[in-house]
Amino acid sequence: MIKTVAIQGIKGSFHHIVSQNYFETPVSILPFMSFDNTVGSVLKNESDAAIMAIENSIAGSIIPNYALIDTHNLHIVGEHYLDIQHNLMALPNQSIQDIKEVYSHPMALLQCKTFFKQYPHIKLIEDKDTAEVAERIHNKQLKQVGAIASTLAAKIFKLDILAESIQTIKHNETRFVIVKQNNDEVLETEINKASIKFELDHKRGSLATILNVMSDCKLNLTKIQSLPIIETPWKYAFFVDVTFQDFQDFKKAKSIMDIMATSFKVIGQYKNAKQ
Amino acid sequence: MIKTVAIQGIKGSFHHIVSQNYFETPVSILPFMSFDNTVGSVLKNESDAAIMAIENSIAGSIIPNYALIDTHNLHIVGEHYLDIQHNLMALPNQSIQDIKEVYSHPMALLQCKTFFKQYPHIKLIEDKDTAEVAERIHNKQLKQVGAIASTLAAKIFKLDILAESIQTIKHNETRFVIVKQNNDEVLETEINKASIKFELDHKRGSLATILNVMSDCKLNLTKIQSLPIIETPWKYAFFVDVTFQDFQDFKKAKSIMDIMATSFKVIGQYKNAKQ
Known part of the structure; x- marks a missing residue:
């Protein structure tokens, strides 16, 4: 049960709005002035979960937040989309x-x-x-x-x-994720989206091969992002989001991808907020 | 011949360093305080080219700069990598x-x-x-x-x-691109890298199919990035960089991808700076 949630920003911030919209039962919020400290609060067991902006329709992925989740082996247990109005x-x-x-x-x-x-x-x-x-x-x-x-x-x-709404681009949607130290919160029957990370050598066709597996296992790709691995030339990490109808299909794909890619890791299995 | 180059920042900025490193013959620089104005200078024919940071190993892609290049149909005619030391x-x-x-x-x-x-x-x-x-x-x-x-x-x-070098992550590499209004500058025999953009419907396996074509045509993928298309749910744009040995292989892949994807576009054909 999530009772205390760490957010970036104070009361009235967009992360605060997400905490109000996402949780069905009211939660207490702990405000922080940086994403580092927001995550730190979860790692110290001071908060049960953290809310973090992860990408937006104007600027794309917030890579440092991906790195924070990845480095500390946090789990994405949910997502929420908010149309940011300034x-x-x-x-x-x-x-x-x-x-x-x-x-x-x-x-x-x-x-x-x-x-x-x-x-x-x-x-x-x-x-x-x-x-x-x-x-x-x-x-x-x-x-x-x-x-x-x-x-x-x-x-x-x-x-x-x-x-009201003085931003230039009127549609300014930001995706937030809810992260925890473990993924015990999510019911298997509700899971229809997952975030995964894997690494591949710079070998021609290696990504196509992995995507073929996903397609064969009936996974739909909703996001893909390659990142060069620092200090390791010609090796790439991929962050991929997939949606699916049947959790068994994802389980099957996982077992195959785990063999085919290096450092395969599930960052989160959760309920798709866009259906 | 590129003689005048628009850069973001003033003399002594990292973009200025790139202008010194990249061009074999000295160029004059025109400094601007925003990427919008840097690009504007090229569009007004005040500068022959602009230098723009496009991605770095810490924060990933600079999506607004991709958007600037894409919106104004500029061409990438070259790239340069700089290890940023603060x-x-x-x-x-x-x-x-x-x-x-x-x-x-x-x-x-x-x-x-x-x-x-x-x-x-x-x-x-x-x-x-x-x-x-x-x-x-x-x-x-x-x-x-x-x-x-x-x-x-x-x-x-x-x-x-x-x-010296007071940044936390010591290896902080940034990729810069040189953009122009046309791509007449690049010799075909020197081209071994390309940046392309295409759109795909959210149909299972559609990206895998395109990547299979690239792999069959001997293209190596060095970067991939999906972006949701604003106001068009379930449709995605992909920005992809590929390298190749033979320009004819890329030409062949282009003609197939142009048929398979919507809004297929070559953003640049240029010489790979990492060989």
Whole structure:
């Protein structure tokens, strides 16, 4: 049973929203300012699970988070997709013309750059976390200062939203995974997606051969990503996500791939959030 | 003939180093503060080519740069690998103990975080560009301030290196590509690598089938990356790099893949920098 969940960011952050959407029974959250510390909390048994952004439709995979999960042998026990919407917010009774400075995470500023071109009087300043700026504006009652954050952050920190959904690319979906030290949480009957990792020598056709096995075993590939293995030229690691109807098909594929590839590893077996 | 090259960052940046290493005859560089403007300079015919970081061994692919190349139909005409080494530098005649603040690009700060744990008196502050901080320290003769940048930046801006190669992961290789509006620059006899993009429906085995064609045509896969196509569920784009001995083999594979995949496109045909 997952009761305590480590998240990256504070209350009102997108990871907090995921914790509210994903779990059926309410969980307590422990906020951290880095993914390293978020994972550390799980490793110290301080949290039962961690929520981590793993890829998004604009920037692709967040490779350092794959590395964190892989290095610490954590298990993905679930996934959740969230459409990230950025909103400009400030203390009540102010207009956009009153705002002199907007603080937010570099990624949020980048995604909202075009919106701010119409307001050249606003200075954009990089900060650690989207929601933390909203909290600071509230705590210090900072006038003429704006935050770019979620509607949840506006609600928690009693700020007014001056402009909704100000990011340039309107559809900005991020995939989050829920990770644990073991995978005892997932019921076998519910499993219809898996994340695997394997290594292959740089031999012509070696990847095609493995993909043929997956196809023969009725697995559908939803993601593939090669990464050169550092310090080992001509050897590649592959991170692959597959979906399937019957868990027995995946079991069969696993036993074959385990023989064919080096360092074959199942990173997670869980329920597909997109069906 | 490439004479003027747009780079991201100023003199002394890693892109500047690549421009020095890659071209046999000296080129003039035009510095830009964003990849958007770097590419814009080529589109306006102000520069003959642009140099762009495209992937690195720590963070993986730089997806927004793939998107820039793809959207503007630019051609990759060459590639270069650079081992990124970060150095702490400051005005001469100061020790690390004298340094109070270090400014650098968020990625550089992240990669050197562990080094600075032994110097808790130093405040780390995010900035736009690694080399630009070195230039500012030089121009304003700022004491007690450090930059994290290349040895070239230290040389150009007359700073002393206080600590060499301070990034946590010592092997930090970045791949850069040289892009142009057309691919007239590359001699057919020199081509032994290509970057391609294609789309596939989410049909079981569709990727395996394409990879089988590549393998049959003697192409070696050095990179593969799937990206969901925004607004089109269950359809994926694949960015693939292949190497080959004989350009005729690639030509043959091209003609088959063009029939099998939707939106098949060659992003570049060029000389493999790793042989």
